[in-house]
Amino acid sequence: METLSNLVNTMNDYLYSYVLIVLLLFTGLFFTFKSKGVQFRLFPEMFRVLTDKATIKGGKKGVSSFQAFTISAASRIGTGNIAGVATAIALGGPGAVFWMWVMAFIVAASSFVESTLAQLYKIKDGNNFRGGPAYYMEKGLNKRWMGVIFAIAITFCYGFVFNAVQTNTIAASMQSSFGFDKFWVGIFVAILTACIIFGGVQRIVSVTQFVVPIMAVAYMVVALIVIILNISEVPAMLKLIVTDAFSWKSGAGGVIGVAIMQGFKRGLFSNEAGLGSAPNAAATANVTHPVKQGLIQTLGVYVDTILVCTATAVIVLMSDVYKLPGAGEDSRIDITQQSLVNQLGDWVGIFLTIAIFMFAFSSVIGNYYYGETNLEFIKESKTMIFVYRIAVVLFLVFGAVAKVALVWNLADLFMAIMAFINLIAILMLYKIAFRLLKNYTDQRKKGKDPVFKSKDMPDLKNIECWEDDK
Template identity: 80%
Template sequence: MTNLSDFIESLNNYLYSYVLIALLLITGIFFTFKSKGVQFRLLPEMFRVLTDKATIEGKGKKGVSSFQAFTVSAASRIGTGNIAGVATAIALGGPGAVFWMWVMALIGAGSSFVESTLAQLYKVKDGDNFRGGPAYYMEKGLKKRWMGILFAIAITFCYGFVFNAVQTNTIAASFDASFGIDKIWIGLIVATLTAVVIFGGIQRIASVTQFLVPIMAIAYIIIALIVVMMNITEVPAIIKLIVSDAFGWKAGAGGAIGVAIMQGFKRGLFSNEAGLGSAPNAAATANVTHPVKQGLIQTLGVFVDTILVCTATAIIVLLGDAYLQKGAGNDSRIDITQQSLVSQLGDWAGIFLTIAIFFFAFSSVIGNYYYGETNIEFIKKSKRALFFYRIAVLAFVIFGAVAKVSLVWNLADLFMAFMALINLTAILMLYRVAFRLLKNYMDQRKLGKDPVFKASDMPDLDEIECWNDEDKITVSKVGKTEK
């Protein structure tokens, strides 16, 4: 097992050092340049489109609005990556890793805009709802179904199996630290609850988590901001530490710059998912009047995730010294944040974080499962394949609870790299379509209109299923209605 873990870590080091980080930076900078900084100049517009409410005529049912899509994506992003992932990055890469998480978010937001806009354009109908994602725009936009299948396999393994192991690993570590519960029991409990949901016997647990996760996310943000405000005078020194450590401006830190960059990019990608190809699967489900609106919404989600939540967590961690303790980078990932929070607010904060982590991680297990299911159905609809997939998901849930932390996270990094490489290649081939949509959107905004896209606006594009002229959409705004 040790040899396997070492091999995977070596492969990760090669991929991230020489391939992925360079591709992420080049892609993000290229999109930022070509779009004239869409993620910065249209920040006010991102908040404006949050108020959109779209209704499909003739069905009497409201689709998923822009604000609802934003809250769903924010709830899915805010979780173990923001809490355990940030602590892990600092423990392994030092405070400077946080700076490179910021860089990842600011530059990667351009990639997030492109991938989510494309997912909206090439989405397909699924009853009264929509579905889509990278596999769909690879098939429809690039005419490369084989590439879509390759991505579908990668995301199924990455999210359905490996990322679910990461989630359970975090739950088990948190409960072991707070209550001393054996990790195998936590794995069995989570696997049982997961089985109840994914086999469709009872939907109650899923309904409860959908209600509680946004509440827990908001509660965590509030608690994190309270800690920051309690220590506001320390914040400038912490920011200085982060920046100086990022560039090795302190004695003995020069050799650690590469580790800080690698950890910052790894954990940043895991947390905000910019360019990874996962968020577009959720973005495609939204009912909006123009594909660019979801591109803007998901870009805003990247900023909220990393610039706000991850930074707040980093400040909490750096207020204490738990990340400096021996073994903090190997076996105490969630413990680092827990210990830091307890030192600031008392024992109740550690218990709250344990409960919050459970709901964050469990809801992510269910969401990750459905990412895999959707992409399996893209490849081929098969009840037998779906059954074996579900069994494999449960096996990885149990495996994650008892596996060595480093092996689980190394596997997550490896499959995350494969996903990102495939998706970034696809959006680099399709970016012109996304920016044509952006121009169409901005031309309408300059005329004072609330943008509406129709397939006839770009007649040269085929395989567009959900934007035909006959699909009438009413856009309800405060104080006015347009058609």
């Protein structure tokens, strides 16, 4: 097991130091330049389209913009927002928060491109839609082999490894707060998950659209209380984040590079922009124009990193727990938990345990869906989906008892592989996304609610859900 852990660590160091971070930054900056800062200039429009109702076709109402947003948010907003941010600060210093913000603003442009493409190349799935990177690799690039590789990577990454991360954090928190045995916590989460995932996408939607807003608001309220109680220290905290980001003696890591790497890595794990995961949720929405989901998923990056991750950063930095020896190793979730207890008392430890459960469980549901829709891309087989569901349930139990470091390192490795494949694909297809953006903004300038049909761009092929008679 130790040999495997060392191998995974070596691969991660290479991928994140020399490949992925450079590619992510280049892609995000390139898309920002080409789109004239779509993630900034259309910020108000993101809120307008969030309230769009699902269009009704054939008497059937599909998944709305908001519901698709909550599916992706369910996966985005998870233990990365609580344990991941705390770990980034413990290992990279307060400056890691600054680089997390920078990463979010840059890669938001990539999120726009990938989600817009997912909407364009989505396919019908009964009364719903499905799609994602695997689908636009096949239909947009005519490279099914590339889509299959991505589909396999995301299924293992989200369905198995990332879900193991979520139950690992739930189990650690439950054991710390209530003394529960990790194995039985894993069994409980596995049973609860099985009750939902065997119900299909509509049951997943019904759970996420209820759980996600409640848990996000509750967590933000607690963070706001911490800020109010320490309002005089906020300016100093913000100054610390910025100055530490450029300090050659940055935090526990000792060098500025560690702060940057931790901020970028944990930011990516949290907001998933450019990773190729959120487009799977974006494709489910029944909207009138592909750009609408591109904008909504961009907003999701801001909600995740600028709001929820910053809330955790405030909680952690208002305490000195992250400075303790060993912080960020086997006590990832304990950093945030103990920081809150120091600020608000023992009762808040129980609140955070509940919040962690809700964050992580909603992520499990969203992660599961990403794997399912990609397996269906490889082959539509009820038997294969059934086996996948059983495997997901078993991995949830495994994650509860596995070593923390190995699970997180495996998550980083699979995330890097996925992101590399997806970023290459969207760099090859970005012109289509920006043609759609121009079509959208031209209609908005005329005061219209944008509608896209295949006749608007007759040269595009394989966009079956946008034909004029659909």
